[in-house]
Amino acid sequence: VQLEESGGGLVQAGGSLRLSCTDSGRTFRSYTMGWFRQAPGKEREFVASISRSGSITHYADVMKGRFTTSRDNAKNTVYLQMNSLKPEDTAVYYCAATGLYPGVTSPDSYAYWGQGTQVTVSS
Numbered sequence: 001v002q003l004e005e006s007g008g009g010l011v012q013a014g015g016s017l018r019l020s021c022t023d024s025g026r027t028f029r030s031y032t033m034g035w036f037r038q039a040p041g042k043e044r045e046f047v048a049s050i051s052r053s054g055s056i057t058h059y060a061d062v063m064k065g066r067f068t069t070s071r072d073n074a075k076n077t078v079y080l081q082m083n084s085l086k087p088e089d090t091a092v093y094y095c096a097a098t099g100l101y102p103g104v105t106s107p108d109s110y111a112y113w114g115q116g117t118q119v120t121v122s123s
Helices: none
Strands: 003-006 009-012 017-023 032-038 045-050 057-059 067-072 077-082 091-098 117-122
Touching: 003 091, 017 032, 017 091, 017 117, 032 067, 032 077, 045 067, 045 077, 057 067, 077 091
Parallel strands: 009 117
Antiparallel strands: 003 017, 017 077, 032 045, 032 091, 045 057, 067 077, 091 117
16 A cells, blocks of 8 residues: 545635545555544644445544545545635645544554645635
8 A cells, every 4th residue: 555645735714625645556445544634733633534435434523514535446546625624724634544444533543644745724
């Protein structure tokens, strides 16, 4: 599993971004995929996860209704659509893969990580 995120950038509050994470390996569909973020001086926190088939998703409470994750197994890619962005959403966003069930929220449960992509929301 080799993950690479893209799509980060600078956006004004209220705007939207879509992050992508592509796996260059051949086993993408075997993994639950997760999204995490880490702001300066803070711990890495769970954002969302999606099951192998894409039929089950989980979100952190503060993201519900604003963020949506999806995946395209034919393209080995998972997405995070972020709407109504707030300055407090500013962070480095990471995708990660785990062999566990999609409700897992601890970073320690994810074995594979991308390098992260910066999202900055200006007020």
